[in-house]
Amino acid sequence: MADNETFDVIVVGGGAVGENAADRASRSGLSVALVEHALVGGECSYWACMPSKALLRPGAALAAARAVPGAEAAADVDVSATLARRDEVAAHWDDSGQVSWVESVGLTLLRGHARFTGPRELVLTSEDGEQRVSARHAVIVATGSAAIVPDVDGLAAAKPWTSREATSVRQVPARLVVLGGGVVGVEMATVFADFGSEVTLVVRGDRLLAGAEPFAGEAVATSLESLGVTVLFGAEATAVARDDDGVHVTLGDRTVDADEILVATGRRPRTDDLGLESVGLTPGRPIEVDDTLAATGADGGWLFAVGDVTGRTATTHQGKYDARVVGDVVAARFGSDETLRAAETDAGPWSRYRATADEASVPQVVFSRPEVAWVGHTEASARKAGIDVRVVPYDLANLAGASVLSPDYGGTAQLVLDDARGTIVGATFVGPDVAEMLHAATIAVVGQVPLARLWHAVPAYPTLSEVWLRFGEAAGL
Ligand SMILES: Cc1cc2nc3c(=O)[nH]c(=O)nc-3n(C[C@H](O)[C@H](O)[C@H](O)COP(=O)(O)OP(=O)(O)OC[C@H]3O[C@@H](n4cnc5c(N)ncnc54)[C@H](O)[C@@H]3O)c2cc1C
Numbered sequence: 299m300a301d302n303e304t305f306d307v308i309v310v311g312g313g314a315v316g317e318n319a320a321d322r323a324s325r326s327g328l329s330v331a332l333v334e335h336a337l338v339g340g341e342c343s344y345w346a347c348m349p350s351k352a353l354l355r356p357g358a359a360l361a362a363a364r365a366v367p368g369a370e371a372a373a374d375v376d377v378s379a380t381l382a383r384r385d386e387v388a389a390h391w392d393d394s395g396q397v398s399w400v401e402s403v404g405l406t407l408l409r410g411h412a413r414f415t416g417p418r419e420l421v422l423t424s425e426d427g428e429q430r431v432s433a434r435h436a437v438i439v440a441t442g443s444a445a446i447v448p449d450v451d452g453l454a455a456a457k458p459w460t461s462r463e464a465t466s467v468r469q470v471p472a473r474l475v476v477l478g479g480g481v482v483g484v485e486m487a488t489v490f491a492d493f494g495s496e497v498t499l500v501v502r503g504d505r506l507l508a509g510a511e512p513f514a515g516e517a518v519a520t521s522l523e524s525l526g527v528t529v530l531f532g533a534e535a536t537a538v539a540r541d542d543d544g545v546h547v548t549l550g551d552r553t554v555d556a557d558e559i560l561v562a563t564g565r566r567p568r569t570d571d572l573g574l575e576s577v578g579l580t581p582g583r584p585i586e587v588d589d590t591l592a593a594t595g596a597d598g599g600w601l602f603a604v605g606d607v608t609g610r611t612a613t614t615h616q617g618k619y620d621a622r623v624v625g626d627v628v629a630a631r632f633g634s635d636e637t638l639r640a641a642e643t644d645a646g647p648w649s650r651y652r653a654t655a656d657e658a659s660v661p662q663v664v665f666s667r668p669e670v671a672w673v674g675h676t677e678a679s680a681r682k683a684g685i686d687v688r689v690v691p692y693d694l695a696n697l698a699g700a701s702v703l704s705p706d707y708g709g710t711a712q713l714v715l716d717d718a719r720g721t722i723v724g725a726t727f728v729g730p731d732v733a734e735m736l737h738a739a740t741i742a743v744v745g746q747v748p749l750a751r752l753w754h755a756v757p758a759y760p761t762l763s764e765v766w767l768r769f770g771e772a773a774g775l
Pocket of ligand 1: 412
């Protein structure tokens with residue numbers, strides 16, 4: 299590559315989000331470079347969504363089989379076969395498949411660590427040296443996030459695992475302490491309990507999955523305990539030490555001993571080594587954006603950010619949604635197609651040029667056992683938003699579809715209605731196999747569909763989706 303090469307658009311960060319933004323921006327004929335300093339495909343492909351789900355699936359499949367007479371599986375999870383499958387799902391940490399895709403859609407892949415040197419200008423550092431590149435029109439930052447290691451006495455020196463070490467594990471520890479009761483903590487506690495580790499889950503608050511309905515966290519806590527996990531609520535690590543016997547985690551007046559400690563206490567945007575100070579932004583902070591994903595703190599309209607780095611989204615699906623928006627916005631604003639430019643200028647809230655689904659309709663699935671899936675408001679968040687709320691709970695065990703899955707099926711679903719309008723503003727499902735039920739609720743929330751209208755959307759018998767019929771009955775239709 300020539301020094302100081304210029305592209306119409308440069309995307310920094312080749313994770314799932316950056317790849318999608320770059321692809322979308324390039325469809326209008328703009329030249330687009332994608333910069334990546336590690337593996338193209340990012341966290342989701344190699345250390346997050348995909349390997350974690352590969353690690354969780356065998357335990358879930360066995361539990362489903364064990365739950366139904368006629369298919370009771372006797373065996374435990376086969377750890378080495380599970381790890382081998384995880385390796386395949388993570389493409390053996392080889393990004394050549396993703397690189398082929400990047401090239402096939404006409405993007406230029408640049409390898410190296412990118413830092414801004416000024417507006418629209420970057421220096422890329424790799425083992426081959428330094429390279430300067432410039433963007434004629436726009437830079438989109440999609441550098442993602444990294445695990446936070448909390449400032450606990452001795453923790454950093456004890457070489458804790460983050461989600462990366464947990465999802466790429468080769469040696470299963472006999473004893474594992476997990477700090478944090480959010481999605482990552484819950485999913486990884488499940489995996490290592492399935493693998494036979496003695497797991498202690500340390501939770502600062504009084505419930506798991508604090509962003510979900512309280513009944514979801516309660517069901518998951520009960521289930522983790524039945525898997526042998528010790529769940530400690532109201533507990534906080536105050537000191538950690540490692541010696542030849544393993545790690546020793548002080549929780550106030552008690553100590554838990556383990557072989558490894560996993561920190562799952564949140565993530566921070568990867569902006570600390572990006573040269574943000576040269577474009578007027580603060581390193582270490584998320585890059586704040588508006589609904590077109592334009593950075594609100596930078597002048598000139600050339601800087602955009604998308605994905606985890608914005609602090610606005612924390613999932614791949616929502617980041618990719620924003621990626622499609624920012625790619626289209628950049629294509630319209632800087633490409634030569636006047637029709638696209640006019641459409642972007644006139645864009646309303648339902649337009650594909652505005653990321654309006656980042657507020658009241660975000661879907662989230664936790665692949666715990668039971669699965670937890672929710673979209674939009676919880677009862678508490680709806681009340682906080684000033685909505686006159688009506689809650690419609692339903693016991694999924696009453697459904698014929700549930701009894702087909704297992705005579706002992708246990709699960710709960712709950713709708714949150716805007717009582718004045720009769721529309722659905724939130725839904726939560728907790729139980730085996732509920733993840734795939736979520737999108738029907740997402741469509742209802744985004745479409746602002748009145749529950750009365752859904753009376754005419756007939757669910758097939760005998761499926762779990764019959765809960766929609768029961769919701770209608772419970773609401774008095
Ligand atoms: C254990 C775990 C499980 C998860 N499971 C799910 C799930 O099931 N479903 C879901 O939707 N979400 C899940 N998530 C969240 C999901 O992984 C993230 O939301 C997603 O990866 C964000 O994508 P991104 O492209 O913004 O960032 P990333 O995937 O982090 O990609 C950023 C890329 O930028 C590169 N980069 C960073 N800085 C530079 C630089 N200066 N120069 C060049 N390159 C740079 C990085 O190497 C990386 O490849 C999970 C997260 C974790 C931790």
